[in-house]
Amino acid sequence: MDLINFEATELRLGLPGSSTDEPEIKSTTSPVNTNKRSSPEMDSNVSDENGSSRSPPPTKAQVVGWPPVRSYRKNILQGRKSDQPEMGSGMYVKVSMDGAPYLRKVDLKVYKSYGELLKGLQEMFKCIIGLYSEREGYKSEHAPTYEDKDGDWMLLGDVPWEMFITSCKRLRIMKSCEVIES
């Protein structure tokens, strides 16, 4: 992650531009609304004790880990809503790779297509991943699969991208040989 971009999005208290610790502090523009973090703005009716007021919040953005509700609790109810992806909140799903000791998380909203997603996954796990094709079979050692809303494990690539991101619950990069066997 680029340190420069990170600083712009980092959650801080204090007026914009007031922290002088890091020499690489950038401009005082309002924080970029990445899917990871954004600063929680106070109610625009309230000024802080110095008498200066914060600017009114641009959008209702989310803060990581707030409110303090466990993720499985958030999902219970979201499953009941329409199939729209959450607005402005990122769609983080877990990614496991057979043989890797730790899981990772990716934000599906960052990608626009399967191609971009695979590229991102390849960089993350330092491996080659290929989609399955009826004609050519598995193009590489690793095959991407995902668990959909119904709990079924599916191969990546069969459904249109938009449908995929609303139904994908988690990803698993399997060894291609195991996919054939199962």
Place this chain on the structure above:
Amino acid sequence: MAYSFPEEVLEHVFSFLASQKDRNAVSLVCKTWYEMERWCRKRIFVGNCYAVNPRIMIRRFPEVKSVELKGKPHFADFNLVPEGWGGCVYPWIVEIARGYPWLEEIRLKRMVVTDESLELISKSFKNFKVLILSSCEGFSTDGLAAIAANCRNLRVLDLRECEVEELSGHWLSHFPDSFTSLESLNMACLSYEVSFSALERLVSRSSNLKTLRLNRNVPIEKLSILLQRAPQLVDFGTGAYSSEIRSDTYSSLAEAFSGCKKLKSLSGFWDVVPAYLPAVYSVCSQLTSLNLSYATTQSPDLSKILGQCHNLQRLVVLDYIEDTGLDTVAMSCKDLRELVVFPSDPFVADANVLLTEQGLVSVSEGCSKLQSVLYFCRQMSNSALISISKNRPNLTCFRCCILEPRAPDYLTFEPLDIGFGSIVENCKQLTRLSMSGLLTDRVFEYIGTHAKKLDMLSIAFAGDSDLGLHHVLSGCESLRKLEIRDCPFGDKALLANTSKLETMRSLWMSSCSVSFGACKLLGQKMPRLNVEVIDERENLDSIPEDAHVEKVYIYRTVSGQRPDMPDFVRTMGKDKDEVYNLS
């Protein structure tokens, strides 16, 4: 003189000491008592798995039958601790398998439990009886299958809010037909369908079964079958509580519930269809615990049930209950000890439900035994908090989460300092507090002055300066767990209270103003503290000392630096040379 007292008598006296605190105190009296006590301690609780290593524990306490461990910091529940941070139980299981072959119980919370660990557990302890995994992850249904297949004397298998990799539902079928000792099964967190006939047979042959919490996948039509097989159940969790309304399903369900004369606790109710709720009316008056937090039912239906729950002690609901539903609770549930209200739609700015601070005030007025509160709401006022504190000075746990960070008193637009101040001043037995809303350093002054029994404090988006943190660290004599996020607290308060930190289990600070340099100093100064900086930025080595860390987790330990840190975690001040060294 102590040594003229026969050992057998001492041992007998010690056997009445259940609490670890008492046993720890007893073992400090003299060497004889230390020796006596360590040989007869049967249960161990380790609140931070990195505070001590298992060999030390096994060496001192050779006859332990029950081990309880906790791993990750509490804020891991809200995704503030990155994946791979640690908390793996496997090294502990290896040592315990060697040191305690007759171990009977393992309880784990917020730990990474692999299938390998579960397999080792299932094969190492011949008399294994109780496995409780709370908020754990890292294992799959294969691990559960190993437990089911190998633990012949298992009584309790309790998976509380775990993240399980579900490969199939077959694990349940691994319990052999000869297995009849099951007393408690909680699989509510799983989503794969298990074989219903295997489940039915298991329930039928487990005559001691008291707790059965099903997963969402068990359909409502099948519930009556299970309840008929186990009318002795004390604690029952339904699966999905919905289907097309059929009168025969309804009537057999209602009849099955009415046959459960010992039922005291109900939960589940996913996807609830209100028309099926009256099936539980016959048991309402018996219930002491009711969890409707997955039931997206509206207030009138909830009120109809709650109005009959005269013996209820614990209630967990969604904010669909609204103020009117809580009024019903206040009137009908006079024995209520614990109230939890979760938000149905935490990310929507405007309330779509009529739940305000008034509901909580109402319950605090009507329920004289109320001790524990976890309440999510969208508005709060100082006057409401003051009322609550005056109504219920017997509160021991008060957690109030206003959804909007730094929200002021919605009536006066002032900070909520005096409201929360009133809580700590009036509720003298308060051991746990979580605050939210607009708060200045003043509230911390109140806390430091009054909250003398406070054991755990959670703070977010609060305070103005280091003074706030200093008030807490210098004033709260009983404080053991402190977790802080997004507050302007920094080096000064930490470095002025270093010895306090050794009296606590742990301190978590994220998105605050703590510098790398201060962490290093603290780690150098306090050899029995691990000052773990968690920072996922690249080029960590080139960040200057006065830069702020992303997150720091400080805990006392007798085991030194832990050997399993991932690359984004550094223990500060322990290496003589470069602090940011990746080694």
